Amino acid sequence: MSETISTGLLDVLAERVIVADGGMGTMLQAAALTLDDFAGLDGCNEILNETRPDVVQGVHRAYLEAGSGVIETNTFGVNLPNLGEYAIAHRIVELAEMGARLARECADEFGTAAAPRYVLGSVGPGTKLPTLGHAPFAELRDAYQECGRGLLIGGVDGIMVETCQDLLQAKAAIIGVQRAMAAEGRRVPVLTMVTVETTGTMLLGSEIGAALTALEPLGIDAIGLNCATGPAEMSEHLRQLSKHARVPLAVMPNAGLPTLGPDGALYPLTPDELAEALATFVDEYGVRLVGGCCGTTPAHLRAVVEAVATVTPAPRTPRPEPGLSSLYGAVPFRQETSVLVIGERTNANGSRAFRDAMISDRYDECVRIAREQTRDGAHLIDLCVDYVGRDGAADMIELAGRLATASTLPIMLDSTETDVVRVGLERLGGRCIVNSVNYEDGAGPESRFAKTMTVAKEHGAAVVALCIDEEGQARTAEWKVRVASRLIEDLTTNWGMHTADIVVDCLTFPITTGQEEVRRDAIETIEAIRELKRRYPDVQTTLGVSNISFGLNAAARQVLNSVFLHECQQAGLDTAIVHASKIVPMARIPDDRRGVALDLIYDRRREDYDPLSKFMELFEGVTASAARAGRAEELAALPLFERLERRIVDGERIGLEGDLDAALEQRPALEIINDTLLNGMKIVGDLFGSGEMQLPFVLQSAEVMKASVAHLEPHMEKQDSGGKGTIVLATVKGDVHDIGKNLVDIILSNNGYSVVNLGIKQPISAILAAAAEHDADAVGMSGLLVKSTVIMKENLQEMGSRGVATRWPVLLGGAALTRSYVENDLAEIYPGRVTYARDAFEGLRLMDSVMARARGVDPERDAAEAAATAERKA
Numbered sequence: 001m002s003e004t005i006s007t008g009l010l011d012v013l014a015e016r017v018i019v020a021d022g023g024m025g026t027m028l029q030a031a032a033l034t035l036d037d038f039a040g041l042d043g044c045n046e047i048l049n050e051t052r053p054d055v056v057q058g059v060h061r062a063y064l065e066a067g068s069g070v071i072e073t074n075t076f077g078v079n080l081p082n083l084g085e086y087a088i089a090h091r092i093v094e095l096a097e098m099g100a101r102l103a104r105e106c107a108d109e110f111g112t113a114a115a116p117r118y119v120l121g122s123v124g125p126g127t128k129l130p131t132l133g134h135a136p137f138a139e140l141r142d143a144y145q146e147c148g149r150g151l152l153i154g155g156v157d158g159i160m161v162e163t164c165q166d167l168l169q170a171k172a173a174i175i176g177v178q179r180a181m182a183a184e185g186r187r188v189p190v191l192t193m194v195t196v197e198t199t200g201t202m203l204l205g206s207e208i209g210a211a212l213t214a215l216e217p218l219g220i221d222a223i224g225l226n227c228a229t230g231p232a233e234m235s236e237h238l239r240q241l242s243k244h245a246r247v248p249l250a251v252m253p254n255a256g257l258p259t260l261g262p263d264g265a266l267y268p269l270t271p272d273e274l275a276e277a278l279a280t281f282v283d284e285y286g287v288r289l290v291g292g293c294c295g296t297t298p299a300h301l302r303a304v305v306e307a308v309a310t311v312t313p314a315p316r317t318p319r320p321e322p323g324l325s326s327l328y329g330a331v332p333f334r335q336e337t338s339v340l341v342i343g344e345r346t347n348a349n350g351s352r353a354f355r356d357a358m359i360s361d362r363y364d365e366c367v368r369i370a371r372e373q374t375r376d377g378a379h380l381i382d383l384c385v386d387y388v389g390r391d392g393a394a395d396m397i398e399l400a401g402r403l404a405t406a407s408t409l410p411i412m413l414d415s416t417e418t419d420v421v422r423v424g425l426e427r428l429g430g431r432c433i434v435n436s437v438n439y440e441d442g443a444g445p446e447s448r449f450a451k452t453m454t455v456a457k458e459h460g461a462a463v464v465a466l467c468i469d470e471e472g473q474a475r476t477a478e479w480k481v482r483v484a485s486r487l488i489e490d491l492t493t494n495w496g497m498h499t500a501d502i503v504v505d506c507l508t509f510p511i512t513t514g515q516e517e518v519r520r521d522a523i524e525t526i527e528a529i530r531e532l533k534r535r536y537p538d539v540q541t542t543l544g545v546s547n548i549s550f551g552l553n554a555a556a557r558q559v560l561n562s563v564f565l566h567e568c569q570q571a572g573l574d575t576a577i578v579h580a581s582k583i584v585p586m587a588r589i590p591d592d593r594r595g596v597a598l599d600l601i602y603d604r605r606r607e608d609y610d611p612l613s614k615f616m617e618l619f620e621g622v623t624a625s626a627a628r629a630g631r632a633e634e635l636a637a638l639p640l641f642e643r644l645e646r647r648i649v650d651g652e653r654i655g656l657e658g659d660l661d662a663a664l665e666q667r668p669a670l671e672i673i674n675d676t677l678l679n680g681m682k683i684v685g686d687l688f689g690s691g692e693m694q695l696p697f698v699l700q701s702a703e704v705m706k707a708s709v710a711h712l713e714p715h716m717e718k719q720d721s722g723g724k725g726t727i728v729l730a731t732v733k734g735d736v737h738d739i740g741k742n743l744v745d746i747i748l749s750n751n752g753y754s755v756v757n758l759g760i761k762q763p764i765s766a767i768l769a770a771a772a773e774h775d776a777d778a779v780g781m782s783g784l785l786v787k788s789t790v791i792m793k794e795n796l797q798e799m800g801s802r803g804v805a806t807r808w809p810v811l812l813g814g815a816a817l818t819r820s821y822v823e824n825d826l827a828e829i830y831p832g833r834v835t836y837a838r839d840a841f842e843g844l845r846l847m848d849s850v851m852a853r854a855r856g857v858d859p860e861r862d863a864a865e866a867a868a869t870a871e872r873k874a
Helices: 008-015 024-027 045-051 053-065 079-083 090-108 135-156 167-184 206-219 230-245 271-285 298-308 352-359 363-376 394-404 418-425 448-458 477-493 521-535 545-549 554-571 591-601 611-618 624-636 640-650 656-664 669-689 696-717 738-751 763-771 786-802 819-829 838-855 859-873
Strands: 070-072 118-123 156-166 190-194 222-226 250-251 258-259 264-265 323-325 330-332 339-342 378-382 409-412 433-437 462-466 502-505 540-542 575-577 728-729 754-756 776-780 811-813 834-836
Touching: 008 118, 008 462, 008 575, 024 045, 045 053, 045 834, 053 070, 053 090, 053 298, 053 656, 070 090, 079 090, 079 135, 090 118, 090 135, 090 433, 118 135, 118 206, 118 462, 135 167, 156 167, 167 190, 190 206, 190 250, 190 352, 190 776, 206 222, 206 230, 206 323, 206 330, 222 230, 230 250, 230 271, 230 448, 230 763, 230 786, 250 271, 258 611, 264 462, 271 298, 298 591, 352 624, 363 378, 363 394, 394 418, 409 418, 418 433, 418 448, 433 540, 462 477, 477 502, 477 521, 521 540, 521 554, 521 591, 540 575, 554 591, 554 611, 554 754, 591 611, 640 656, 656 669, 656 834, 669 696, 669 738, 696 738, 728 738, 728 763, 738 754, 738 811, 738 838, 786 811, 786 819, 811 838, 811 859, 819 834
Parallel strands: 070 118, 118 156, 156 190, 190 222, 222 250, 339 378, 339 575, 378 409, 409 433, 433 462, 462 502, 502 540, 728 754, 728 776, 776 811, 811 834
Antiparallel strands: 258 264, 323 330
16 A cells, blocks of 8 residues: 655644644533533543534634644543443544544634644553553554544544553554554654653653653654643753654643642643743753643643744754663663673573573562672673473563563563564563574565564664574674675665664674684674774674683683673674673783683684683683682782772672771771772772773672771761751762762761762752752762763753752762863853862862851851961961
């Protein structure tokens, strides 16, 4: 069937801001309707399309008279859960078409050729959350397809999937209406509106970044926010969408946060207040479609029309962050100074513990293994249930369904069976990656490649592309790059994928068998990665690292895996399928072993020297436990304070408490922390930054640091500074590092301050809510990552836009910050007071200064006057 594409609404959005309507439900509730009007189906607004079309069209006309350029159909509840409660689910198509025709008639009545009015088909969420197992994904999707069909037949100009509270429900709706468009041969824009609660997340805990990452790849034409809150609570999330969304933005807030009165919910925002807020969104974030939701009326929209008429949408230059997401949060492919670590312990073909648990149907044990990988520093979980004699689809249903809510990490669906991949995608609300596609049986319509890509594309998944073609697994760098280039061109041209969503696995064979044909496999893989990154800088690369060392003993494998991973990372490797137990930090590998490993990787054989034989000789009789024992002996021989520093670097906790107790006999607790332990963490940071240490080992070091500080804390002298106050501390959104913040907590608490420590990954809404709840005197924000400095800047801008900058002084700290950046660049954009704390002790001094100012004393002025007096006396 040939397909017609309606782009009129998108063309208008590209030129100017357009105003939609307001609350349909608000207006219908005010219409004094009777049970007869609802045909006995009390509260079923959608039946009014049949019983009281005059009332429905009266609402449409009221908004059109107010100046709305877009109206929504009265079909919010035309879905399986809602109509099923009234036993009229069989009327989905009929009621959707009725609603669309009513709106179409009104829009055409008010529109002209020069100024058409548009109709958006409203697709609401229903009352079932598929992520929680309330209803099967396929049933919801098919019912949404029926709704989409009715809307298209009725003549809508676009479809708005709105008030999404569950990412999996949103996917079902988007896929359903897209299937309807394909079946009807008519394509219209799809706008998707998610609902973020006052908690700062969607109902099931999804951050706005997770929503954008999961939904934009589905091929939607606009994204935005509606319902749940007023505009003030939406600002933070719109700011993020404005920075990263490729598609236009829309916003339709409630008329503020409701309060309950004798007549029900009361919405506080006046028309002028709503209009001012929406005009600001257009001006600052480049929002293209604005309207209202609950509590908004034609009076509100009339004010909005007037307010935005002279406002030019801010130009946007979005910076997309390619990546994946769980239900809860997004994970970018590109990690700062590290590869993205793909946990491999939930693979039935690689982990005996996982396989045994799955075979015996101990699925909760499988989930526990997955969660352990999160604690071990993985960024992504590889889930493979393929095993001989098992029903892979049934196992995937069980495990994906559990991990949908149990895992905070995105999932890699690792299967050769398309049906197994499909059922996994139908249970995971976040954005997954499919492992894998290749050309083993070609790329024709019946090939596994085509079948897998059909499913992956519909669900917006990223894909792992293997360097395998009809001739087999590519062995040379030239062959690998040739196959990868063919895959990239095919996936981007024929399947509409962004290059950055393709993860190429260059593959490698073991170089440890002694066979001549595999001796150069490591070199060819490294060079293929290097050349791919040169040709396609945006493409991602991955590798199953431990394949390289197959056949060696565990101690030898750790070293070869680690050196090979480091070399691949230097060539441009972005992600690696590996577990922390299979590698060690480069700093722990003796020079002789590292040198021979490099010789083996780069096949530096000479007449009298075979690096494979030498490498095996080095590890003859050496076990992993013996290697650990050797490191323990080496550690024990070091002087006490050097040993404590090394414990931090090596993440070695055994014997820690005894060493700390011995150190306390010689130095005060704070001196041990400041001069020894923190120096160890600085070394860890340097190793991490240079690629010599991977994230799992950084986390091990962090745990030893936390344990050390906890052991030393009771020995710290407590003081009452006389300037007690309250500070809210938090590691900013997207950052999990909290050692420095926690040390600030200890120092301030021991000096008489009340500290509200919110933990890691905190959005600004949560920080400000805590500051208000605890009547804080200051706010402290921390972060280690470079991107955290950007988040801090956005947080300060948000505090300024909310008018709270002068209420709370802000203390900022973290490894990526500099004093100049904070006290010059950030101070320029923040109307209040913002200062830089280099360490916990400067944080204490700054907090003392904050409280002195609160008492009317200006310590900086007093210090300046004292200096001037001293200069005069001199």
